[in-house]
Amino acid sequence: MFKNYFKIAWRNLLKNKGYSIINIGGLALGMAVTLIIGLWMQDELTHNDNFKNKDRFAQIFQSQTFNNRTGTGPAIPLPLEPALRDGYGDSFKYLVMSSWTNDSYIKYGEINLSRPGNYMQRKAPQLLGLNVLKGDEDGLREMNSIMLSKSTADAFFGNVDPIGKTVRISNEHDMMVTAVYEDLPYNSSFSETDFIMPWDHYYNTQEWMQNSKDNWQNNSFQMFVEIAENTSMESITNAIIDVKKNADEDVVQYNPRIFLFPMEDWYLRSNFENGVQTGGRIKYVWLFGIIGAFVLLLACINFMNLSTARSEKRAKEVGIRKSIGSQKGQLIYQFLSESFLVVLFAYLMALIIVLLCLNGFNELARKEIEFPWGSGGFWLISVGFILFTALLAGSYPALYLSSFRPVDVLKGTFKTGKYAGLPRKILVVLQFTVSVAFIIGTVIVMQQINHAKNRPIGYDREGLIQIPTFSQDFTGKSDLMREQFIKSGAVVEMATSSSPTTRIWSNRSGFTWEGKPEGFQEDLAWTEVSSEYAKTIGLKIVQGRDFSRDMATDSLGVLINQTAVKYFGFENPIGMLLKDSDVEDPNPPLKIIGVVEDMIAQSPYEPVKQGMYVYDRHNNFSYYNLRLNPNQSVNQNLAIIERVFKENFPAIPFEYDFVDEEYAAKFAAEQRIGTLSGIFTALAILISCLGLFGLTSFVAEQRTKEIGVRKVLGASVFNVWNMLSKDFLKLVVISCFIAVPIAYYVMNGWLQEYPYRVILKWWIFALAMLGAMGVTVLTVSFQAIRAAKQNPVKSLRTE
Incomplete structure (x- = not known):
């Protein structure tokens, strides 16, 4: 019986090739989009699934309140570790302190490369569940040891066994390779950890860390934990929430709260607003999930429309089948069989489309998604997906067509009805x-995105590069390098800074000044710079003056931005003294010598943070900032800069970043979302137009004789086009008036997440409506004009 169903279904597909192509092609596009989105969603939802202890893995987070505004993040103070280890040790299976992931220069023989990695405590390999391929699983036992990822080990040693070999880190420390571990997958929070070195080595070689041993206010560290099996995240958070407040009275004013942030939320729900978790990338997962569902629905609607539109052609078939004994259920099975066959062909075509597009999609979405050929779960889901789509697309046509009365059909009195x-x-x-x-x-x-891109950024990013200086080799050489770079002719100015131009690495509080309001809790972005910083990056001085090498007192000078002036409430900031509790004896105050224009160093979608630029007296710089010579090509400048760099730092790899590219990277996530949304929108419109094309074709075919009569009576091509087009155009106009308020509500809500956002304007909605109507007219016109130009003699000739 089922064989017969499929045989008839196959004949119907071949008999109506045009409609079959539209049905199968539209469904294939819809299913391909849904498949790609499904693979992307799976990749997003399985982030960090490589960790077997994911449900018990967490990072210690902290919330602090400044002037009734709560900030939340992973930065914690060093004395928190012994406080948790000694007071709550039974609650944790592992407790591991870690540095931030930073690049370090690694040298072995003639190979000198920069790689990202961390300093971590001894139990890090166990906490991370590293798959150690060679060497000791307890590879951080010795202070001068280093564990390398396989890709990093291969880059340095090739096929030679690296265990026991010595590498030099930042041209300062010799470290022995004790283990090689399998690279962590790209969709892991630790994917960029190419090496791990012992925390004890970090602590013993950094004086500033030793000075932070008992400092509860220096939040410069991070901590990862795995909770014990007999506990829960919530119970531990309730126990440790006030540990910092109870340990140090000086921090009580900031109401610090310590809590566990579970790994399952790191990637998808990492946003906090005023101390409250507000979501994150999960909104994009939901967004694309909805898009995928709707695109598939559009494709299914095409099938329903074309199937029901052709009801009169199938009416006699239904009548004959019923008259010779076919039951309604059998007819439903017949039409569902046709639907299943169409969906099966469409799915096979969709698989081909996905395979052809997957590499391009990966490049666009910055993913490494592979097609799950060997996944039994995927093929099981695929079968369910095919069956679901076949039912969704075929259920209404099957029920509709099987409901015809055979007497009416065979007597020729069958009418589809006014509301059919x-x-x-x-x-x-x-x-x-x-x-x-x-x-x-x-x-x-x-x-x-364009609104934020076109926002004034406060400095000139064109022709500006930054060179990382993560080695003691750079200490004390900034003036020499500035002189040599400028003398080379490739650079017109150079300055140092403690953080990159496009980021804020440090925040400070604890300042006092004349007239400071009681209870005022300041929180300021802090950057240490050399004298020429403002000149180098093109930062405009709006009040006062810039730093000057000729004025010794400028070593205690400070520039503040315009936002800081408002933040402090200063009417005339020049000459104001800021007492910094962190400056060592004799505690000289910092003097405001100038006000600079606000510059964007954080998210371009957020307000500029109040900040200060302090003269770097202690060589705390991390970057050289170089303004390239505009009169020479960029390649020529870079070649000269590299030569000068290598002459002075032969043991350090030459690396640099273009500031404009670093700034552009801030838009990457939204840019990808916008691009993908645009592609999926174009496909949704294409699928809708395919259905409209098919319906127009059918209506034109159904009204062939009517068109012939009209033409004989003098109707023009325009009259016929108008007759066939106006009904569809009316439907699209109705769609526009329904879509506009829905889109306004949804997108206005989405924009509220951005403090710096575009204002919704009427022309956006008008343009979308005109575009939809224009596409409709073009789609319908092809078939309408084609029908209007047919010879009426042929259409009126009797069969």
Whole structure:
């Protein structure tokens, strides 16, 4: 019986090739989009799934309140470790202190490369569940040991066994390779950990860390934990929440709260607003999930519309089948078989589309998704997906067609009824409502990105590069390097800074000044710079003056930004003295000598943070900032800079970043979302137009004789085009008026997440409506004009 169903279904597909191509092609596109989005969602939702202890893995987070505004993050003070280890040790299986992931120069023989890694405590390999391929699993036991990822070990040693070999770190310390571990997957929070070195080595070689041993206010560290099996995240958080407040009275004013932030939330729910967890990338997972569902629905609507539109052609078939004894259930199975066959072909075509597009999608989405050929779960889901889509697309046509009365059909009195086309019209309206909403959403996303991109950033990023200086080799040589770089002709100015131009690495508090309001809790971005910093990066002085090498007193000078002036409430900031409790005896105050224009160093979607630029008296710089000579090519400048660099630092690899590229990277996530949304929107419109094309073709075919009569009576091509087009255009106009308020509500809510955001304007919605109507006219016009130009003699000739 089922064989017969499929045989008839196959014949119907071949008999109506045009409609079959539209059905299968539209469904294939919809299913391909859904498959790609499904693979992307799986990759997002399985981030960090390589950790077997994921449900018990957490990072210690801290919330602090400044002037009724709570900030939350992973930065913690050093004395928190013994406080947790000694007071709550039974609650943790592992407790591991860690540095931030930073690049270090690693040298072996003639090979000298920069790689990211961490200093971590001894139990880190066990906590991270590292798969040690060679060497000792307890590889951080010795103070001068280093564990390397396989890719890093291969880069230095090739096929030679690296265990026991000595590498030099930042041209300062010799470390012995004790283990090689398998690279952590790209969708892991520790994917960039190419090496791990002992925490004790870090502590013993850094004086500032030793000075922070009992300092509860220096939040410069991070800590990862695995909780014990007989405890819960919530119970431990409740126990440790006030540990910092109870240990140090000086921090009580900031209301510090210590809590466990579970690994399962690190990637998808990492946003905090005023101390409250507010989500994160999970919103994009939901967004694309909804897009995938709607695109598939659009493709299914095409199938429903074309199947029901052709009901009169199938009516006699249904009548004959019923008259010779076919039951309604058998007819439903017949039509569902046709639906299943169409969906099966569409799915096979969708697989081909996905395979062809997957590499390009990975490049666009910055993923490494592989097609899960060997996953039984995937193929099981695929079968369910095919069955679900076949039921979704075929259930309404099957129920509709099987309901015809055989007497009416065979007597020739069968009429589809006045409202028979209403469901098709509703489905067309739904299709274009979704499409128009997608258009509006995509335009607003791209507008928001461009709005932030075009925001004044406060400095000139063009022709500006930064060179990392993560080695003691750079200490005391900044003036010499500035002189040589400028003398080379490749650089017009150079300055040092303690953080990159596009980021804020340090925040400070604990300042007092004349007239400071009682209870005022300051929180300031802190950057230590050399005299020429403002000149080098193009930072504009709006009040006072810049640093000067000729004025010795400028060593205690400070520049503040415009936001800081408002933050402090200063009417005339020049000459104001700021007493810094962190400056050592004799505790000289810092003097404000100038005000600079606000510059964007954090997210371009957020307000500029109040900040200060302090003269670097202690060589605390981490970057050389170089302004390239605009009169020479960039390549020529870089070649000269590299030569000068190598002459002075032969043991350090020459690395640099273009500041404009670093700034552009801040838009990467939103840019990818916007681009992907645009692609999916285009496909949604294409699928909708395919359905519209098929419906127009059918209507034109159904009204062939009517068109012939009209032409004989003098109707023009325009008259015929107008007759066939206006009904569809009305449906699209209705769709627009439904889509606009929905899109406005959704996108306005999305924009509220950005403090610096675009204002929604009427022309965005008008443009989307005009675009949808224009596409509709073009789609319908092809078939309408084609029908209008046919010879009426042929259409009126009797069969």
